[in-house]
Amino acid sequence: MAHEESLLRPETVALDALIKATVAGLVGEGEQAPPEAMLFLGNWHQSIPTLVIQDPILEPVDKVVWMVIMSHARETGSRTAFPDYDTIASQTNIASTSTVARAIAILRLTRWLTLCARARQKSGRFTGNIYVLHDEPLPLRDALHLDVAYMAFVQQSERHHHGRVRAVAQSVLASLDESIRTQEYPLESESPIERRISAASVVRNAGQTPGATGRYFAFTGEAVNRLKRPAAGRSEANSRHNQNSKAVKATHYSSGRSSNYKKTTTKTTTTNSNSDETTLSNQASSLGDAPLIYPARLSDNQKLLADRYLHLIAPEERQEVLDELQGRLESEQKGMKPVYDELRFLHSLCKAVQRSEFVPNLGIKVAEARASRAQPPPQAPNPEQEAIGARQREIARDYGLEQLAKLRQSFVTDDDT
Numbered sequence: 001m002a003h004e005e006s007l008l009r010p011e012t013v014a015l016d017a018l019i020k021a022t023v024a025g026l027v028g029e030g031e032q033a034p035p036e037a038m039l040f041l042g043n044w045h046q047s048i049p050t051l052v053i054q055d056p057i058l059e060p061v062d063k064v065v066w067m068v069i070m071s072h073a074r075e076t077g078s079r080t081a082f083p084d085y086d087t088i089a090s091q092t093n094i095a096s097t098s099t100v101a102r103a104i105a106i107l108r109l110t111r112w113l114t115l116c117a118r119a120r121q122k123s124g125r126f127t128g129n130i131y132v133l134h135d136e137p138l139p140l141r142d143a144l145h146l147d148v149a150y151m152a153f154v155q156q157s158e159r160h161h162h163g164r165v166r167a168v169a170q171s172v173l174a175s176l177d178e179s180i181r182t183q184e185y186p187l188e189s190e191s192p193i194e195r196r197i198s199a200a201s202v203v204r205n206a207g208q209t210p211g212a213t214g215r216y217f218a219f220t221g222e223a224v225n226r227l228k229r230p231a232a233g234r235s236e237a238n239s240r241h242n243q244n245s246k247a248v249k250a251t252h253y254s255s256g257r258s259s260n261y262k263k264t265t266t267k268t269t270t271t272n273s274n275s276d277e278t279t280l281s282n283q284a285s286s287l288g289d290a291p292l293i294y295p296a297r298l299s300d301n302q303k304l305l306a307d308r309y310l311h312l313i314a315p316e317e318r319q320e321v322l323d324e325l326q327g328r329l330e331s332e333q334k335g336m337k338p339v340y341d342e343l344r345f346l347h348s349l350c351k352a353v354q355r356s357e358f359v360p361n362l363g364i365k366v367a368e369a370r371a372s373r374a375q376p377p378p379q380a381p382n383p384e385q386e387a388i389g390a391r392q393r394e395i396a397r398d399y400g401l402e403q404l405a406k407l408r409q410s411f412v413t414d415d416d417t
Contacts, residue, residue, distance in 0.1 A: 046074060049136065051135075051199065052067070052112070054203050055203075056202070056224050057106075057171075057219060057224065058106065059103075061092070061103050062106050065092060065103040065104065065107065066107060066112055068091045069133055071091075082129065082131050085097040085100045088100045102164065105162075106168050108147075108150075108153065109153075109168050109172055110172075111137040111139075111143050111217065112133070112134055112136075112137055112138075113134070114138060114143060114146050114150075115129055115130075115147050115153075116130045116146045117129070118130070132146065136217070140176075140186055140218065141187045144187075144301040147301075148299060148300060148301060149301075150301055151300070151304035151305055152301075154169050154173060158170055158173070168227065172219070173308075174223055175218060176218075176308060180308055183351065185347060187343060195217065198215050198216070199217055202214050202215065202216040203216065206224050206225065206228055292318060292322060293323075293370065294322055295326040297329055297342065305343060306343060306346055309343070309346055309347055309350050313350055314353075322346075323366040324358075324360060324366075326366045327364075327365060328345065328362050
């Protein structure tokens with residue numbers, strides 16, 4: 001036996017001693033010992049955040065894609081080229097690049113991955129995207145700052161061709177609407193420790209507690225439970241084949257939400273050059289045929305998030321609230337205290353409307369100025385019409401002088417002559 005041990009590698013001898021010590025430890029613990037034990041053989045390698053592995057929203061393919069992207073960043077430094085879909089598919093053993101595209105979409109929806117900018121040459125030619133990979137989901141405020149099209153992407157994903165992406169996007173928006181409905185402020189700064197404790201609690205109870213409370217980053221506990229149910233986790237039968245097909249070009253859709261109020265790096269903006277207001281044409285449904293006019297100071301993300309606040313109040317009051325916000329922003333130029341958080345101010349206005357305490361003030365002049373700008377400008381004079389008018393005035397003058405002369409002549413008598 002001693003001769004056999006001398007032929008073994010020292011690592012194996014040490015491992016054998018460790019196994020015997022582990023067995024002895026289990027025996028010594030008696031009934032308190034766990035039913036099984038595990039040892040790791042080999043060297044420790046690259047670390048992976050536990051949250052990625054335990055994430056209740058991500059499916060296995062999503063987690064592996066995250067790991068492959070992270071491995072590329074570690075091999076070449078934190079600033080590196082984003083691996084293309086074919087490379088990711090090859091290293092994850094995924095048959096289709098459309099599955100990779102789906103996984104990246106879910107990582108972006110859950111804020112594990114952020115699309116921060118789109119690089120273009122001076123000629124305008126597109127050269128690539130700039131992504132940021134995170135070791136935990138990004139807070140909403142940070143995501144809106146870094147990803148200028150995040151809210152538009154989430155709303156667009158509600159109509160994605162893959163059922164799982166649709167379900168995740170709908171859960172993100174449902175969790176956001178739930179926060180707004182319960183008078184929470186979704187952009188509130190929160191301690192990282194508190195976020196992680198809440199997330200760990202949701203992970204621990206995921207799928208076990210009906211009506212779960214707490215939050216797992218972008219999702220409420222109830223939203224996590226809905227996504228973990230078998231019916232929600234499965235893709236629709238007619239969309240299963242998309243995992244083994246080529247990626248389908250994304251189509252942009254506007255939000256299709258219906259109003260649910262109660263009474264108690266890519267920019268696409270159309271700006272009115274005569275004012276500090278911006279029209280979002282895709283919000284026309286909010287006020288019949290008239291689109292809402294948003295303050296131009298709001299970013300695209302803020303406008304889409306503001307729209308979700310406005311759906312808590314009556315359609316006829318939404319433009320008044322936006323005008324009040326615009327008036328408050330304009331008042332900064334007259335010495336009033338700056339508004340550092342426009343959406344928080346909008347939130348307070350919406351709450352005032354719900355309590356029937358809202359009285360338009362600063363927004364009245366904003367509405368009047370917009371109405372005056374909407375008046376048609378006076379028509380430019382027509383030269384031909386002006387010439388005709390001048391000729392007619394000259395004829396009328398000559399006729400008047402002629403009649404006056406006749407009248408004077410009638411007063412002349414024979415004695416005068």
